[in-house]
Amino acid sequence: DAKTTQPNSMESNEEEPVHLPCNHSTISGTDYIHWYRQLPSQGPEYVIHGLTSNVNNRMASLAIAEDRKSSTLILHRATLRDAAVYYCILSSGNTPLVFGKGTRLSVIA
Amino acid sequence: SQTIHQWPATLVQPVGSPLSLECTVEGTSNPNLYWYRQAAGRGLQLLFYSVGIGQISSEVPQNLSASRPQDRQFILSSKKLLLSDSGFYLCAWVWAGPAFFGQGTRLTVV
Numbered sequence: 001d002a003k004t005t006q007p008n009s010m011e012s013n014e015e016e017p018v019h020l021p022c023n024h025s026t027i028s029g030t031d032y033i034h035w036y037r038q039l040p041s042q043g044p045e046y047v048i049h050g051l052t053s054n055v056n057n058r059m060a061s062l063a064i065a066e067d068r069k070s071s072t073l074i075l076h077r078a079t080l081r082d083a084a085v086y087y088c089i090l091s092s093g094n095t096p097l098v099f100g101k102g103t104r105l106s107v108i109a
Numbered sequence: 110s111q112t113i114h115q116w117p118a119t120l121v122q123p124v125g126s127p128l129s130l131e132c133t134v135e136g137t138s139n140p141n142l143y144w145y146r147q148a149a150g151r152g153l154q155l156l157f158y159s160v161g162i163g164q165i166s167s168e169v170p171q172n173l174s175a176s177r178p179q180d181r182q183f184i185l186s187s188k189k190l191l192l193s194d195s196g197f198y199l200c201a202w203v204w205a206g207p208a209f210f211g212q213g214t215r216l217t218v219v
Contacts, residue, residue: 034207043199043210044153094141094160096168097201097208099153 004088009104012078020073020103022088027068031090035062035073039084047073083107111136115200115211122218128187130214132200140202142183144175147197159183190218
């Protein structure tokens with residue numbers, strides 16, 4: 001069972017920032033917060049992951065609440081190519097990734 | 110760099126026929142390997158995972174099986190396909206970091 005809760009869908013205008021929320025109130029101390037996205041007809045693609053501190057990479061930023069019960073994936077400037085299903089997943093050690101339904105992000109030109 | 114190969118990209122098979130999907134990984138040793146399936150309009154379902162040669166864990170009982178004959182080779186098989194086996198099959202690997210997925214095989218059972 002997925003241990004995260006995400007909105008089913010979100011919409012954004014092109015070139016605006018997007019904040020994708022994720023709730024994980026039952027997170028354990030060893031759980032990393034992972035984000036993946038899946039473009040149509042493709043396999044999931046790793047976006048970012050973190051444990052406690054906020055993280056930045058070339059694709060996105062991850063903001064983690066101080067109590068770690070929620071996190072937000074931030075796309076700084078949405079493009080049409082960012083339209084995808086975004087998955088927030090908790091994973092500890094080598095446990096397999098369990099995907100929920102994710103958030104379907106639509107980007108409007 | 111590490112790469113993952115999965116083939117074929119698409120496959121149409123009749124009900125009752127056998128299935129063999131292969132996944133190979135390059136550039137890493139002793140990865141954890143995974144098979145997922147995504148039915149049309151649905152989420153990804155974990156089918157099997159393997160932490161080493163000959164070690165297979167099954168997540169969902171069904172008419173599919175998996176084998177890992179070599180360190181970087183993971184095979185998904187069925188002796189007799191059902192219509193409900195149609196879907197998008199994805200192989201993934203993990204080694205001390207994020208998971209990386211193959212391009213997938215779209216299987217249609219007719």
